[in-house]
Amino acid sequence: MDRREILDQVRKSSEHLKGIFDDEVETIIVDRRYGFINGIYKKVVSRPAIERLSASDQIDRVVLNRVLGIPIFLFLMWLMFKFTFTLSEVPMGWVESGQEWLGNIFGRFFPAESAFQSLVVEGIIGGVGSVIIFVPIIFLLFFCMAILEDSGYMARAAFVMDRFMHKIGLHGRSFIPMILGLGCNIPGIMACRTIDQERDRLTTILVNPFMSCGARLPVYALLIGAFFPEKGGTVLYSIYILGIVMAIVMAKLFRKYLFPGPAAPFVMELPPYRIPTIKGVIIHMWERGVLYLKKAGTIILAGCVLVWFLGNFPWSPEYSKDYDRLKQEVKADSASGLITKAARDESIANLENEQAREKMEKSYLGGLGRIIEPVVKPLGFDWKIGVGLFGGFIAKEIVVGTLGTLYAVGEADEESAPLRERIQRDTWPDGRKIYTPLTAFTLMVFTLLYMPCVAAIGVIYRETNSWKWPLFAAGYTTAVAWVVSFIVYQGGRLIGLG
Amino acid sequence: MKGGFMPLNMVNPGEEVTLMAIHAGRGLQSRLHSMGLFPGVKMKVLKGGPGPLIVSVRDTRLALGCGMAHKIMVG
Numbered sequence: 036m037d038r039r040e041i042l043d044q045v046r047k048s049s050e051h052l053k054g055i056f057d058d059e060v061e062t063i064i065v066d067r068r069y070g071f072i073n074g075i076y077k078k079v080v081s082r083p084a085i086e087r088l089s090a091s092d093q094i095d096r097v098v099l100n101r102v103l104g105i106p107i108f109l110f111l112m113w114l115m116f117k118f119t120f121t122l123s124e125v126p127m128g129w130v131e132s133g134q135e136w137l138g139n140i141f142g143r144f145f146p147a148e149s150a151f152q153s154l155v156v157e158g159i160i161g162g163v164g165s166v167i168i169f170v171p172i173i174f175l176l177f178f179c180m181a182i183l184e185d186s187g188y189m190a191r192a193a194f195v196m197d198r199f200m201h202k203i204g205l206h207g208r209s210f211i212p213m214i215l216g217l218g219c220n221i222p223g224i225m226a227c228r229t230i231d232q233e234r235d236r237l238t239t240i241l242v243n244p245f246m247s248c249g250a251r252l253p254v255y256a257l258l259i260g261a262f263f264p265e266k267g268g269t270v271l272y273s274i275y276i277l278g279i280v281m282a283i284v285m286a287k288l289f290r291k292y293l294f295p296g297p298a299a300p301f302v303m304e305l306p307p308y309r310i311p312t313i314k315g316v317i318i319h320m321w322e323r324g325v326l327y328l329k330k331a332g333t334i335i336l337a338g339c340v341l342v343w344f345l346g347n348f349p350w351s352p353e354y355s356k357d358y359d360r361l362k363q364e365v366k367a368d369s370a371s372g373l374i375t376k377a378a379r380d381e382s383i384a385n386l387e388n389e390q391a392r393e394k395m396e397k398s399y400l401g402g403l404g405r406i407i408e409p410v411v412k413p414l415g416f417d418w419k420i421g422v423g424l425f426g427g428f429i430a431k432e433i434v435v436g437t438l439g440t441l442y443a444v445g446e447a448d449e450e451s452a453p454l455r456e457r458i459q460r461d462t463w464p465d466g467r468k469i470y471t472p473l474t475a476f477t478l479m480v481f482t483l484l485y486m487p488c489v490a491a492i493g494v495i496y497r498e499t500n501s502w503k504w505p506l507f508a509a510g511y512t513t514a515v516a517w518v519v520s521f522i523v524y525q526g527g528r529l530i531g532l533g
Numbered sequence: 534m535k536g537g538f539m540p541l542n543m544v545n546p547g548e549e550v551t552l553m554a555i556h557a558g559r560g561l562q563s564r565l566h567s568m569g570l571f572p573g574v575k576m577k578v579l580k581g582g583p584g585p586l587i588v589s590v591r592d593t594r595l596a597l598g599c600g601m602a603h604k605i606m607v608g
Contacts, residue, residue, distance in 0.1 A: 061563040065571055091594070092579060095587070099580065194596045198584040206598055207585065231560065300561060301585060301598025302568060 091307040095191070104195035109276075111188070115179040116275065117268035119172060120259075126171035127256075131453050134164040138443075150350065154343055157443035162339025165439030165454045166331050166432045169253035174324040176249065180218060181319035185311035189214055190303065197301055203283055204290030206301035209239040213282060216246030217275070218323055220491045223248075224498055234294030238286050240495060241508050244487035245282035247275050249327060250431040254482045257435050258475040261455040270476070278483050281515065330430060338433040342426055342440045345400040352397035358390040395441065414481060414520045415474040417463065424481065430488050473532045477524040484516035541588070542602035546581040550607040557604045568595065570605070 049060040056063050098107055138160045145152035183189055192214060197207030208230060216223030223243045230236040255271055263270045290296075362383055369379035395401055403425065404418030411421040423437035435454070442457040461469045486509045487495070495505040538553050552574045555562055565571070569590050579594070580587040586597045597605070 059559070059562075061559075061566055062571060065563075065566040065569075069569060069571075095580075095594075099587070101584065190596075194585060194587075197596070197598060201584075201598070207596065231564070297600075300557075300601035300604070301596070302565065302570075302601055303596045304568065305587065305594040305596055307594070 089307070091187075094308055095305070098188070098191050099194055105199070108192050108195050111183065112275065113268070113272050115176070115183070116272045119175040119179055120256075120267040120271055123172035123175050123256075127168055127260075130168045130170065134160060134168060135453065137164070150347070153347060154340070157347075158340050158343025158440055159336065161443030161454075162342065162436040162440040163331055163336050165257070166253055166335050166436050167328075169256050169432075169435075170324070170328065172256050173249050173252055173327050174320055176252065177218065177320040177323045178316060181316040182311050185309065185315050185319065187306045187308045190305050193303060194305065199283075201301075203287040205235055205238060205286055208301055208303055209235060209286075212239055212243060213246050213279070216243045216248060219248045219250070219326070220244050220246060220487060221494045224491065224494045227498065232296075234290070234296055237499065237504065238289045238294055240498060241289060241504065241511075242282040242286045244491060244508060244512055245278045245285065245484060247278040247483050248431070249323070250330075250488065251482055253432050253435045254427075255479050257438075257455060257458075258470075258479055261459050262470065262472045262475040270479075274479050274483055277480065281484060281519070285511075285515070331432070334430050335432050335436055338426055338429045339436045339440055342400065342422075342433070342437045345403070346395055346398050346441055348399060349397070352394060354390065354393055354397075358386055362386055400441075413525070414477055414517070415471075415524045416478065416481075417461075417469050419461075420469075420478060424485065427482065428486055428489060430490070431482060434482060471532075473524060473527040477520050477527070480523050481516050481520040484512060484519055486513045486516075538606040538608045540603050541578070541597070541605040541607050542581070542586060542599060544578045544581070544607060546578050549575060549577045551575050552605060553608045554606045555604060556606065561604075565605075569593065570595070576607070 052060050052063065058066075097103060100107075138156050141160060142152065142156045145155060183192075189211070193207040193210040195207075196210040200207055200210055209227075212223045212226040212230075214223075215226050220243050223246060224240050227236050227239045227243070230239055255274055259267045259270050365374075365379055365382050365386070368374050369376060374382075396404075400422055401418070404422045407421035407425055408416075408418040411417075411424070416424070419438065419441050422441070423434040426437040427434040438458065439454050442454055442461070458470050459468075463469055486492075492505045492509055495508055496502060499505070541550070544550055552570060552572055554572060555565055555570070557565070570576075574590060577589045578586060579589050583599065585599060586602050588595050588597060
């Protein structure tokens with residue numbers, strides 16, 4: 036039976052039933068279904084004679100209160116980030132020292148200066164390791180989100196936001212895909228399927244990438260750890276809120292100019308509150324968190340190896356100076372007593388750093404960086420950040436992975452310091468620090484807003500069944516990211532920050 | 534208002550009413566039906582407008598947008 040035959044049969048049968056029952060088929064089916072349910076219900080459920088306000092309703096009186104609703108939602112979000120950030124500090128330290136230890140072991144295990152040692156220590160341990168460090172923070176955030184979801188609060192959040200969403204031409208239901216987007220934009224975008232109206236659905240899909248997903252967390256965590264250690268939770272919270280605000284602003288614009296029309300009606304079930312079970316929360320946290328680990332082992336590993344390759348080849352470029360000869364000369368000077376031993380070691384270290392820097396600048400990645408740098412310089416970013424952001428198109432964690440690899444390569448000394456400390460030290464050629472708190476914050480803003488990752492673009496394509504929307508999403512988010520970052524950075528400089 | 538129909542959003546919180554009709558297109562009708570909202574059903578308004586309403590239908594709490602509540606006639 037082909038599709039047309041089936042549809043024909045459906046139409047015939049429903050006409051037939053309509054003739055008998057004198058009503059729409061859907062209505063009849065629902066009527067019978069609830070008749071059946073009621074029959075069973077009466078047999079098995081007994082209720083107290085007096086109806087009282089259930090605990091759920093009492094909580095809802097407060098949580099859904101017209102005045103308190105939104106502040107409560109914002110407070111819970113803040114609590115979630117504060118909790119995540121404070122609690123993850125200790126386990127992150129463990130993973131970090133584990134990574135250093137591994138780097139040093141492998142550094143000694145393989146022949147020094149060989150391409151293989153460089154691949155393992157700089158490419159894999161430096162790159163993937165700098166992403167793995169953030170596993171504790173990711174798991175904790177997912178843990179908190181699982182609690183909010185399992186308790187039934189997330190549906191209330193949609194309700195609370197409905198009035199707000201209504202003003203921008205969407206309804207509360209659109210808020211659920213946005214909240215899911217906080218875990219990962221892909222399920223967020225897929226959840227838009229439940230939105231009936233095409234224009235609401237497209238709007239919600241297009242703004243979903245502004246919801247800050249877990250993959251962006253490593254970038255924030257790295258920068259916050261290095262530049263805002265005191266007020267980590269608050270800075271993180273402000274970034275997430277900025278994402279939500281941008282999503283709302285863009286949704287408003289899209290609804291007004293791209294997809295005009297009245298808002299679709301809003302109906303949603305509010306499940307009763309439940310105390311989340313530990314098992315349930317852990318399962319939810321694990322299911323999502325393990326995806327992050329898998330990603331680190333696959334796409335991020337591949338990305339870091341690629342970045343390592345591009346950053347290291349050509350293996351022996353033509354240097355502007357003959358570093359080997361210069362080093363020999365320094366050694367000869369020292370041997371003949373012209374300079375002290377300390378001065379010798381210092382000039383050799385300087386030469387090696389200079390050589391490493393020149394090698395990286397002459398690499399393929401350096402070439403790519405030179406193309407990108409003019410575009411990102413007005414935002415206060417150097418070419419390394421530019422390359423990192425470019426790599427972040429594959430997956431946003433790669434921004435951190437790339438910086439991990441690049442700084443591991445640039446560092447000529449033996450001891451490997453955490454990436455956090457390396458970026459604090461890096462300077463422009465004129466000696467100014469590249470990373471100030473202002474640059475760090477701008478970089479977080481840019482990472483939050485710019486082009487969704489490849490996987491998200493793919494899902495937008497699948498969900499809209501056209502290349503128009505994914506391309507549009509990639510283009511407009513990057514434009515918004517650039518403009519907002521420009522305002523943040525240059526504005527910050529004007530008022531004397533950084 | 535005894536005997537007359539009125540839109541759901543005019544009902545005071547705490548009042549129990551019976552759903553009489555839904556003025557909506559087929560798609561929306563069938564969606565509401567599948568959530569248990571169809572003529573004859575008893576519902577209690579827990580939270581009134583402005584803004585979305587909460588009604589209790591057979592121990593389930595449903596959130597209804599303001600526009601939606603306009604289309605549901607109760608008596």
